Amino acid sequence: xxxxxxxxxxxxxxxxxxxxxxxxxxxxxxxxxxxxxxxxxxxxxxxxxxxxxxxxxxxxxxxxxxxxxxxxxxxxxxxxxxxxxxxxxxxxxxxxxxxxxxxxxxxxxxxxxxxxxxxxxxxxxxxxxxxxxxxxxxxxxxxxxxxxxxxxxxxxxxxxxxxxxxxxxxxxxxxxxxxxxxxxxxxxxxxxxxxxxxxxxxxxxxxxxxxxxxxxxxxxxxxxxxxxxxxxxxxxx
Amino acid sequence: xxxxxxxxxxxxxxxxxxxxxxxxxxxxxxxxxxxxxxxxxxxxxxxxxxxxxxxxxxxxxxxxxxxxxxxxxxxxxxxxxxxxxxxxxxxxxxxxxxxxxxxxxxxxxxxxxxxxxxxxxxxxxxxxxxxxxxxxxxxxxxxxxxxxxxxxxxxxxxxxxxxxxxxxxxxxxxxxxxxxxxxxxxxxxxxxxxxxxxxxxxxxxxxxxxxxxxxxxxxxxxxxxxxxxxxxxxxxx
DNA sequence: CCAAGTGCTGAACGCGCGTTCAGCCGGGAG
DNA sequence: CTCCCGGCTGAACGCGCGTTCAGCACTTGG
Numbered sequence: 289x290x291x292x293x294x295x296x297x298x299x300x301x302x303x304x305x306x307x308x309x310x311x312x313x314x315x316x317x318x319x320x321x322x323x324x325x326x327x328x329x330x331x332x333x334x335x336x337x338x339x340x341x342x343x344x345x346x347x348x349x350x351x352x353x354x355x356x357x358x359x360x361x362x363x364x365x366x367x368x369x370x371x372x373x374x375x376x377x378x379x380x381x382x383x384x385x386x387x388x389x390x391x392x393x394x395x396x397x398x399x400x401x402x403x404x405x406x407x408x409x410x411x412x413x414x415x416x417x418x419x420x421x422x423x424x425x426x427x428x429x430x431x432x433x434x435x436x437x438x439x440x441x442x443x444x445x446x447x448x449x450x451x452x453x454x455x456x457x458x459x460x461x462x463x464x465x466x467x468x469x470x471x472x473x474x475x476x477x478x479x480x481x482x483x484x485x486x487x488x489x490x491x492x493x494x495x496x497x498x499x500x501x502x503x504x505x506x507x508x509x510x511x512x513x514x515x516x517x518x519x520x521x522x523x524x525x
Numbered sequence: 526x527x528x529x530x531x532x533x534x535x536x537x538x539x540x541x542x543x544x545x546x547x548x549x550x551x552x553x554x555x556x557x558x559x560x561x562x563x564x565x566x567x568x569x570x571x572x573x574x575x576x577x578x579x580x581x582x583x584x585x586x587x588x589x590x591x592x593x594x595x596x597x598x599x600x601x602x603x604x605x606x607x608x609x610x611x612x613x614x615x616x617x618x619x620x621x622x623x624x625x626x627x628x629x630x631x632x633x634x635x636x637x638x639x640x641x642x643x644x645x646x647x648x649x650x651x652x653x654x655x656x657x658x659x660x661x662x663x664x665x666x667x668x669x670x671x672x673x674x675x676x677x678x679x680x681x682x683x684x685x686x687x688x689x690x691x692x693x694x695x696x697x698x699x700x701x702x703x704x705x706x707x708x709x710x711x712x713x714x715x716x717x718x719x720x721x722x723x724x725x726x727x728x729x730x731x732x733x734x735x736x737x738x739x740x741x742x743x744x745x746x747x748x749x750x751x752x753x754x755x756x757x758x759x760x761x762x
Numbered sequence: 763c764c765a766a767g768t769g770c771t772g773a774a775c776g777c778g779c780g781t782t783c784a785g786c787c788g789g790g791a792g
Numbered sequence: 793c794t795c796c797c798g799g800c801t802g803a804a805c806g807c808g809c810g811t812t813c814a815g816c817a818c819t820t821g822g
Contacts (some may be wrong), residue, residue: 574770575770575771577772578770578771581770689774
């Protein structure tokens with residue numbers, strides 16, 4: 289099974305080069321089973337070549353990983369510039385839809401974001417910056433609520449979104465839907481739950497004081513009654 | 526380095542049994558570096574014993590993993606019953622605070638939730654059920670907003686929370702705080718961002734129509750203007 | 763004092779991994 | 793035709809893994 293996610297790489301008569309097939313196979317398997325548990329031989333078999341050829345092209349298994357990182361980051365970049373030239377922004381939803389064409393790539397991405405590494409860190413940085421820009425736009429349009437610290441909010445939203453996706457197996461088990469493996473037509477419950485949370489929040493304003501009390505209590509467990517407000521960073525409107 | 530998280534296991538004169546030391550070491554290393562990348566020898570060295578002894582006690586490396594799962598699930602259960610007998614509920618915040626005493630355990634938990642497995646799936650189920658109960662309580666007290674589908678909301682909140690935590694390295698990099706590795710005193714920015722999101726939401730109600738239009742547009746990209754409402758599941762109040 | 767049992771280890775084994783190497787095949791240049 | 797050169801392979805190598813095994817030290821029971 290060869291994944292065809294590159295822009296111009298249709299199922300035309302011209303076969304893909306071996307190098308590209310290896311890269312596809314590696315992204316697929318690394319994303320699915322993890323780097324450590326995937327053998328070079330498995331990658332080679334999936335690509336229809338011999339194991340030594342993988343080494344010949346990428347130097348070593350680690351070299352292959354680096355190439356995969358670069359590949360995924362590259363696809364992501366073109367995805368973004370495509371979105372920009374289409375006039376739409378690369379929201380979480382858009383990312384999810386776009387990557388429908390190549391689920392292995394999304395799997396790989398989720399693993400890599402967690403593991404880190406220079407290439408992926410840079411990609412995440414970029415995601416945060418982009419998110420900040422179009423969140424600011426949307427805020428100007430009255431679609432998004434203002435934040436005390438937009439950057440921190442953007443980071444948390446990103447990590448929560450990707451984090452939940454990275455646990456999509458549990459999601460499938462608990463809600464019956466995996467936005468990664470199921471087609472968009474089936475995303476209903478996922479979209480509904482996420483929309484509800486992000487539209488209205490979860491806690492009522494009345495919970496704020498409870499929250500502060502909880503934190504204060506932990507900070508100084510001797511006091512059973514919360515102090516007025518020592519808070520600095522975590523004070524909320 | 527031996528992690529002491531068991532209830533009565535202070536640094537008293539009585540040394541821990543080898544079996545327990547192995548278990549601690551395994552939880553720590555599996556949680557830190559993953560199961561596949563951790564060697565039996567490394568576990569043995571950390572526990573101050575020989576590799577064959579590990580096999581002697583747990584049958585195999587997989588047996589060790591199962592025992593770790595059981596161990597972590599067990600600690601979690603006592604944690605919960607402690608919380609209940611204290612009269613407080615095991616919220617996300619509470620979990621985070623409690624696990625300060627044993628960060629390796631939390632690391633292990635996050636990995637295992639993602640990977641699944643009978644033991645951990647059961648634990649996650651329990652977390653969801655518990656969450657449903659105390660969310661209903663809090664809702665009755667007027668602290669939590671009602672939901673169209675409380676279970677789905679609980680699941681998404683759980684996965685988003687744990688998911689974000691599982692990416693705590695990126696969090697540290699991007700916000701300067703990791704609620705897993707830093708002490709609660711430093712959690713300010715994290716708590717602030719999360720509180721803001723969950724208290725007030727992110728999207729304004731005005732964004733709802735945009736959201737529906739986006740989904741409709743994807744469902745039937747030919748229509749540039751969104752249809753009225755075909756929606757079933759994802760309709761929102 | 764011996765015999766059996768327990769907890770544990772060092773040495774060794776087999777396996778499968780990533781990697782190396784010598785050489786095959788096919789197509790273009792001289 | 794001959795030569796060469798790059799893409800590619802099968803066989804082989806060394807290493808480190810999980811696991812096995814024989815046996816040591818120490819306790820326990822008679």
